Amino acid sequence: MSAQLPTELPACVLRPWSAADRDDLIHEANNRKVWRNMTHTFPHPYTERDADLWLAIAADPGASIQLAIDVDGRAVGGIGAIAGEGIFARTAQFGYWLGEAHWGRGIATAAARALAQRIGREQLFARLEAQVFEWNPPSMRVLEKAGFERQAVLHSAATKDGYLIDTVLYARVFERAGPVG
Ligand SMILES: CC(C)(COP(=O)(O)OP(=O)(O)OC[C@H]1O[C@@H](n2cnc3c(N)ncnc32)[C@H](O)[C@@H]1OP(=O)(O)O)[C@@H](O)C(=O)NCCC(=O)NCCS
DSSP states (O other): OOSOEEOSSTTEEEEEOOGGGHHHHHHHHOOHHHHTTSOTTSOSSOOHHHHHHHHHHHHSOTTSEEEEEEETTEEEEEEEEEEOOGGGTTEEEEEEEEOGGGTTSSHHHHHHHHHHHHHHHTTSOSEEEEEEETTOHHHHHHHHHTTOEEEEEEEEEEEETTEEEEEEEEEEEOSOSSOOO
C-alpha cells in the first residue's frame, strides 16, 4: 500500500514511512509509556539505530502493511498489519502506536478505522487480530470503535515490564469461513 490514505480527521492521513521521518520517529517512540503497551519488537530506549532499522523494514514490508500516522505533515505514530505465514497468510496482526503528546484526540481511532476499512474493501486479509494487554483499556476502546470484536481473554499469555499478564484478543473478520476460490 503505497498511496496516502485519508482518515475521518482532516489533518490526519496514513502514508508510507520515509527517511525524513527519522527524527520525529525517535522523538515520538522513545517513551516508556508507549513501549509498555507494545510487543517485544518495539525497543526502549528507542535509539537512532532502532529508527534506521525500522525505516528499512517499513520500506520493504512484503505482504505486510506499515504506515506512518501523519498529522499536519509530521509522523506522530505508526499503524500496520503484519501478514501471517503459511496457513495463516490471510490473517494479519493489527497494531498501532501514537506519541504521547497526541493521545486523547481520536487519532488512533481514525487511523484504525481507515486502515481496517481499506484492508476489508481491498480484501487484503480475511481477518485482522490484535492482542491488547490487560492494562490498556484505551486501546480496547480504539479497536471496538474500529469495528473489532472482543473474542477472548488469553490468561497469562504475555510477560511485559516484569508482569505475567492476560491479553485480550480482538478481531475484525471480513470474510466468512468456507471453500476458497
Ligand atoms: C492506545 C492509543 C493508541 C490510543 O490512542 P488515542 O489516539 O489516544 O485514542 P483515541 O483518542 O482514538 O481513543 C481512546 C479511547 O479510549 C478511551 N479511554 C481513555 N482512557 C481510558 C480508560 N482508562 N479506560 C477506558 N477507556 C479509556 C477514550 O475515552 C477514548 O474512547 P472514547 O472516544 O469512546 O471516549 C495510545 O494511547 C497509544 O499509542 N498508547 C501506547 C501504545 C499502544 O497502546 N498501542 C496499542 C497496543 S494494542
